[in-house]
Amino acid sequence: MKISDLAERTGLTAHTIRYYERIGLMPAAQRDRSGHRAYDERTLVWVEFLGHLKTTGMPIRDMLDYARLRAAGAGTEGQRKAMLARHRDAVALRVVALTECLDVLDAKIAGYGD
Amino acid sequence: MKISDLAERTGLTAHTIRYYERIGLMPAAQRDRSGHRAYDERTLVWVEFLGHLKTTGMPIRDMLDYARLRAAGAGTEGQRKAMLARHRDAVALRVVALTECLDVLDAKIAGYGD
DNA sequence: CTACAACTTCGAGCGCACTCTAAGTCAAGC
DNA sequence: GCTTGACTTAGAGTGCGCTCGAAGTTGTAG
Numbered sequence: 001m002k003i004s005d006l007a008e009r010t011g012l013t014a015h016t017i018r019y020y021e022r023i024g025l026m027p028a029a030q031r032d033r034s035g036h037r038a039y040d041e042r043t044l045v046w047v048e049f050l051g052h053l054k055t056t057g058m059p060i061r062d063m064l065d066y067a068r069l070r071a072a073g074a075g076t077e078g079q080r081k082a083m084l085a086r087h088r089d090a091v092a093l094r095v096v097a098l099t100e101c102l103d104v105l106d107a108k109i110a111g112y113g114d
Numbered sequence: 115m116k117i118s119d120l121a122e123r124t125g126l127t128a129h130t131i132r133y134y135e136r137i138g139l140m141p142a143a144q145r146d147r148s149g150h151r152a153y154d155e156r157t158l159v160w161v162e163f164l165g166h167l168k169t170t171g172m173p174i175r176d177m178l179d180y181a182r183l184r185a186a187g188a189g190t191e192g193q194r195k196a197m198l199a200r201h202r203d204a205v206a207l208r209v210v211a212l213t214e215c216l217d218v219l220d221a222k223i224a225g226y227g228d
Numbered sequence: 229c230t231a232c233a234a235c236t237t238c239g240a241g242c243g244c245a246c247t248c249t250a251a252g253t254c255a256a257g258c
Numbered sequence: 259g260c261t262t263g264a265c266t267t268a269g270a271g272t273g274c275g276c277t278c279g280a281a282g283t284t285g286t287a288g
Contacts, residue, residue: 004264014265015247023245034254036265049222056215060245081226088219095212098205101170105202108163112195118234128235129277137275148284150235174275 001039003029010047017047025050025060025067056091115153117143124161131161139164139174139181170205 003014010017020026026046029037053063066083069076117128124131134140135151140160143151167177180197183190 002265013247016245018266019246034265036254049218052215052218055211056219077226081223084219084223084226088216088223091212091216091219095209095216097169098209098212101166102202102205102209104163104166105170105198105205109195109198109202112191112198116235127277130275132237133276148235150284 001041001044003037003039006039006044006047009044010051012047020047020050023060024064027071053087056087057094058087062087115155115158117151117153120153120158120161123158124165126161134161134164137174138178141185167201170201171208172201176201 001009003017006012007014007017012020017026021029026043029039029043032038050063053066062083066080069080069083115123117131120126121128121131126134131140135143140157143153143157146152164177167180176197180194183194183197
């Protein structure tokens with residue numbers, strides 16, 4: 001898979017994918033004989049997971065912490081699990097806050113009449 | 115109410131409140147005899163409402179559109195209601211997306227075992 | 229009278245997450 | 259053989275939403 005294919009399948013741009021590699025969010029890509037990046041399905045899964053973290057508002061610096069633990073391999077599972085659990089709880093709180101805001105918005109909208 | 119009081123009651127800083135006024139998110143404040151900004155309860159309500167829009171991810175440029183309609187007064191209620199309704203729907207979609215991501219996170223966390 | 233905190237304006241600076249440009253390389257199709 | 263287009267690098271630029279600093283004024287407490 002070339003960078004343009006990965007871009008299409010993830011919704012990122014090739015620019016953004018190179019940026020992610022540069023800052024360490026993605027491991028250095030394999031290269032084909034002409035020096036172009038060549039990706040496999042495992043990379044796709046990783047980028048999609050990063051997408052979930054991004055959707056839920058995790059800052060890149062935290063994704064980097066997670067990526068570094070992942071790169072460190074065995075022995076870091078506990079820390080990774082704890083990180084994700086903390087993040088999960090924060091997201092759940094945000095869902096509650098958003099739901100409350102929806103009520104406020106609905107009330108305001110209703111207040112405008114027809 | 116002085117700017118420091120409004121700051122304390124809204125959780126914003128005085129710097130941010132002046133910034134909001136500068137860009138047009140808040141109407142030019144009344145001044146006391148020494149030139150200091152003096153706020154009433156209505157301003158507090160407005161800032162709290164801006165807080166709801168911010169919490170739900172509305173960009174400042176959209177808040178500005180809303181603020182301008184509000185400043186224009188009567189006759190813009192329909193547009194304001196439509197804006198809020200569109201925003202409400204977008205927020206509802208985000209809540210759904212976040213909830214789906216929570217499931218993904220839970221699955222991932224469970225995958226790490228104990 | 230003096231010290232001090234809180235206010236004022238203007239404008240620069242910052243952190244985040246991209247986003248784009250320039251200049252160059254390479255493989256495939258006509 | 260030449261054009262086309264996707265790739266490569268390094269580094270600069272962008273938009274958002276603050277955030278801070280400098281320099282000056284004002285009201286209150288001791």
